Amino acid sequence: MTSRLPRRTVLGGMIGGLALASAAAGTGAGSAVAAGRTPGASTGQGAAGTVGALTPEPYVSLAVGVGGGPAGTDRVHVLKVGPDTAGTVLVLVPGMFGAANDFRLLARDLVAAVPGTQVWALDRREENLADRTGFTGPDPLAHYLDGHYRTLDPAASPFAAHWGLPLTLADLRTVVRAAGRGGRRVVLGGHSWGATTALAYAA
Template sequence: MKPTSPAGKRTGTYLRLCGAAAAALLLATGTAPAASAAPAPRPSVREAYVSLRGADAPGPAAEDRIRVLKAGSPRARQVLVLEPGQFAAAGSLAPVARQLAARLPDTEVWAVDRREQNLADLDGFRLPPDRAAEHYLGGHYRSRSPQSAPYVGEWGLAVELADLRRVVLAARDGGRRQVVLGGHSWGGTIALAYAGWDFDGRPGHRDLSGLLLIDAGVHDAFAGEGITYRLTAEQADARRARIEGGEVFDEALNMGRTETYAILMQLAGGYATAAPDRPSELAAHLPAWLRPPAGTGVTNAGLVEWLYATHPMVPDISVNPDFTPPAALARALAAPEPALYQWYWPSRLTLDLEAADAFADTDVARRLGLRLRHTREIDVPLYSFQTGLTHGTVNASARWLVGQSRITSATYAENEAMTHLDPLFASPGRNAFVDTAVPFLAGLGRR
């Protein structure tokens, strides 16, 4: 069916994929496009992990760097720039970037590692798992405290978007290539903020040919999960005062140290990849509420399955084995660089993204210095994919965005059986996001 609007000017495509295999892709005509079929095996795509100069920002000049994982041909006419979600780094997007690039030879996919990842000490993950565990669990790595990096308290949305603009302009290559900007979860929120941002008088959406949201959005996109943001000026001021007082890192995943969770997950992936059938020694190092019960004899591979499939910590951090084999997730977790997790997430970025959820130039947004002045002017095609995490509010928020902007073409896709992480790690031929994003991206390339 097609979405409607009071103005009657908007067109859209609605794609719904149902069942564990996500085999039934129906358009309004009732026919399934070729893109929904399971793809044939593809050759590996070209990859490069490169460093770009970031914007000038508080802190040492050496940390004014962002890195990008590039998948696909550098001669492609279109670049899809993807932002990872909260606490996630470019490695979380690597598997899906490869899938998209393999099926879209004229699209190169760039996964962004934000400047925060400069703070992580990842060198030890190049060691075999046992030695890596000794290195990290023994505390032989560089840990960053709020006292050692107080400037992170100023790394909010303005800094993130200034960095992202460097990436987008590099991808545009002087206007010789068109850029689609997107992201997963809060990475999609960052992408939308870019589109509505004022860059010294130039709206961000003018740099773009499309927007792509992977279980992401604004304006109560996560309400179906029970998450809404109603930030008042008083709350924003109080939280900014705490950040200025030293609470520079978001501690939502803190397990003794800010970075401990990310380290444990990367070690779990390394063990499961190198010795999947060996009894897990790492399980004993997990917090008691997270580890498998004593005596279960869990293997290294079984630990990853326990953490992400059978007993996930929260629904956001889980996979459905019908789509994502735990072994595939383990390989992504194990990558030394780019890593799957970001060690340090700025509290100021959390604050700013909560304020940006209204997606308007509100009093709170202005109070925080957010330049969301062009949200109603966005006029590029939109793609939105939702999983079962939010029970429909992701695509509802995308429709809201279409209704309050100048977007005239929108594609909405969903698979309620998929988890929040499945679009990033699901196997080729079982990834409903890839199957529906490919025709959207291919269509933009023909514009």
């Protein structure tokens, strides 16, 4: 029987492969992705070549109803990809263990393929409880791969018992209403449990 490879070895190899793939694709696109921006259409300026425009991808907070959790958790976040002038907003809900960034690359392809569309990728209120301290240290990889990530203690989190489907749908209602301001058309979608949530909302 062969022994299992350590998690750090497996993930390290995957990350290395992705880095090589990004390098092969070109440094310009890689820099845009790292900066959290969408590579846009060429400006066509200058005889020497074109200059690609970059579109910001803001990650914004929306206040939602009281959920009984710690301070700062009565809010959701939305990753916005595409122009604010779009007439249609596609709100995407991630799966149970997913998050807004799951949709970033898909969103870029969608707004490029369907003019007049903006994507709002949702982070549910429980994302406020995630341990992100590793990103403030010198070695984020070690923080998360070497077991320093701090999970929530269920015994100390009785409020989470009330964070079920009704509250999730109420939060989603806040997002849909915000997306539809100014008469914009709102389309709702999702992945896995997020798709089930979208169907429950539509029902």
